[in-house]
Amino acid sequence: MRLVAVVACTSGIAHTYIAKEKLISASEKRGHTIKVETQGTIGVENELTSDDIKKADVVIMATDIQTTGNERFDGKKIIKVPTNVAVKAAGQLIKKIDNEFNKGD
Numbered sequence: 001m002r003l004v005a006v007v008a009c010t011s012g013i014a015h016t017y018i019a020k021e022k023l024i025s026a027s028e029k030r031g032h033t034i035k036v037e038t039q040g041t042i043g044v045e046n047e048l049t050s051d052d053i054k055k056a057d058v059v060i061m062a063t064d065i066q067t068t069g070n071e072r073f074d075g076k077k078i079i080k081v082p083t084n085v086a087v088k089a090a091g092q093l094i095k096k097i098d099n100e101f102n103k104g105d
Helices: 014-029 050-055 083-101
Strands: 002-008 033-040 043-045 058-063 078-081
Touching (some): 002 014, 002 083, 078 083
Parallel strands (some): 002 033, 002 058
Protein backbone atom coordinates (compact mmCIF):
# COMPACT_ATOMS: atom_id res chain seq x y z
CA MET A 1 0.00 0.00 0.00
CA ARG A 2 1.15 3.54 -0.71
CA LEU A 3 0.78 6.00 2.14
CA VAL A 4 1.37 9.70 2.51
CA ALA A 5 1.29 11.64 5.76
CA VAL A 6 1.30 15.15 7.12
CA VAL A 7 2.79 15.53 10.59
CA ALA A 8 2.58 18.68 12.75
CA CYS A 9 2.74 19.05 16.53
CA THR A 10 1.92 22.13 18.57
CA SER A 11 5.51 23.31 18.88
CA GLY A 12 6.58 22.00 15.48
CA ILE A 13 9.85 20.63 16.72
CA ALA A 14 10.52 17.30 18.44
CA HIS A 15 7.25 15.38 18.17
CA THR A 16 6.84 16.32 14.52
CA TYR A 17 10.11 14.69 13.55
CA ILE A 18 9.81 11.75 15.96
CA ALA A 19 6.35 11.00 14.57
CA LYS A 20 7.72 11.18 11.03
CA GLU A 21 10.45 8.63 11.77
CA LYS A 22 8.06 6.31 13.63
CA LEU A 23 5.55 6.36 10.75
CA ILE A 24 8.27 5.61 8.21
CA SER A 25 9.66 2.75 10.28
CA ALA A 26 6.25 1.20 11.01
CA SER A 27 5.13 1.48 7.38
CA GLU A 28 8.28 -0.09 6.01
CA LYS A 29 8.05 -2.96 8.54
CA ARG A 30 4.61 -3.79 7.15
CA GLY A 31 5.82 -3.57 3.54
CA HIS A 32 4.29 -0.22 2.64
CA THR A 33 5.81 2.84 1.03
CA ILE A 34 5.29 6.19 2.72
CA LYS A 35 6.23 9.80 2.15
CA VAL A 36 5.88 12.18 5.09
CA GLU A 37 5.48 15.95 4.90
CA THR A 38 6.27 17.91 8.05
CA GLN A 39 4.78 21.27 8.92
CA GLY A 40 6.79 22.78 11.74
CA THR A 41 8.44 25.90 13.02
CA ILE A 42 10.69 26.09 9.96
CA GLY A 43 7.81 25.65 7.53
CA VAL A 44 6.86 22.79 5.24
CA GLU A 45 9.50 20.15 4.58
CA ASN A 46 9.33 17.20 2.17
CA GLU A 47 6.19 18.68 0.64
CA LEU A 48 3.95 16.06 -0.90
CA THR A 49 3.59 16.43 -4.65
CA SER A 50 0.31 16.08 -6.50
CA ASP A 51 1.70 12.81 -7.90
CA ASP A 52 2.48 11.51 -4.38
CA ILE A 53 -1.07 12.26 -3.32
CA LYS A 54 -2.65 10.85 -6.48
CA LYS A 55 -0.81 7.53 -6.04
CA ALA A 56 -1.54 7.27 -2.31
CA ASP A 57 -4.04 4.73 -1.06
CA VAL A 58 -4.40 6.44 2.33
CA VAL A 59 -3.50 9.83 3.80
CA ILE A 60 -2.42 9.96 7.44
CA MET A 61 -2.95 13.29 9.17
CA ALA A 62 -0.94 13.08 12.41
CA THR A 63 -1.51 16.62 13.58
CA ASP A 64 -2.19 18.63 16.72
CA ILE A 65 -2.63 21.96 14.93
CA GLN A 66 -4.36 23.29 11.83
CA THR A 67 -2.24 22.46 8.79
CA THR A 68 -2.13 24.08 5.39
CA GLY A 69 -3.00 22.58 2.03
CA ASN A 70 -5.50 20.04 3.29
CA GLU A 71 -7.72 20.56 0.26
CA ARG A 72 -5.10 18.55 -1.68
CA PHE A 73 -6.54 15.42 -0.07
CA ASP A 74 -10.17 15.86 -1.13
CA GLY A 75 -11.51 12.51 -2.29
CA LYS A 76 -8.76 10.47 -0.60
CA LYS A 77 -9.11 7.99 2.25
CA ILE A 78 -7.91 9.94 5.30
CA ILE A 79 -7.16 8.88 8.85
CA LYS A 80 -6.66 11.64 11.42
CA VAL A 81 -4.78 11.09 14.68
CA PRO A 82 -2.88 13.24 17.17
CA THR A 83 0.91 13.17 16.84
CA ASN A 84 1.28 11.26 20.09
CA VAL A 85 -0.46 8.28 18.46
CA ALA A 86 2.17 8.27 15.72
CA VAL A 87 4.94 8.63 18.29
CA LYS A 88 3.73 6.02 20.79
CA ALA A 89 1.82 3.54 18.63
CA ALA A 90 2.84 3.90 14.97
CA GLY A 91 2.89 0.14 14.48
CA GLN A 92 -0.65 -0.22 15.78
CA LEU A 93 -1.77 2.72 13.63
CA ILE A 94 -0.39 1.16 10.46
CA LYS A 95 -1.96 -2.19 11.40
CA LYS A 96 -5.31 -0.43 11.88
CA ILE A 97 -4.93 1.19 8.44
CA ASP A 98 -4.20 -2.24 6.97
CA ASN A 99 -7.34 -3.65 8.54
CA GLU A 100 -9.58 -0.75 7.52
CA PHE A 101 -8.29 0.17 4.08
CA ASN A 102 -6.30 -2.73 2.65
CA LYS A 103 -9.18 -5.04 1.73
CA GLY A 104 -8.38 -5.40 -1.94
CA ASP A 105 -10.82 -2.71 -3.06
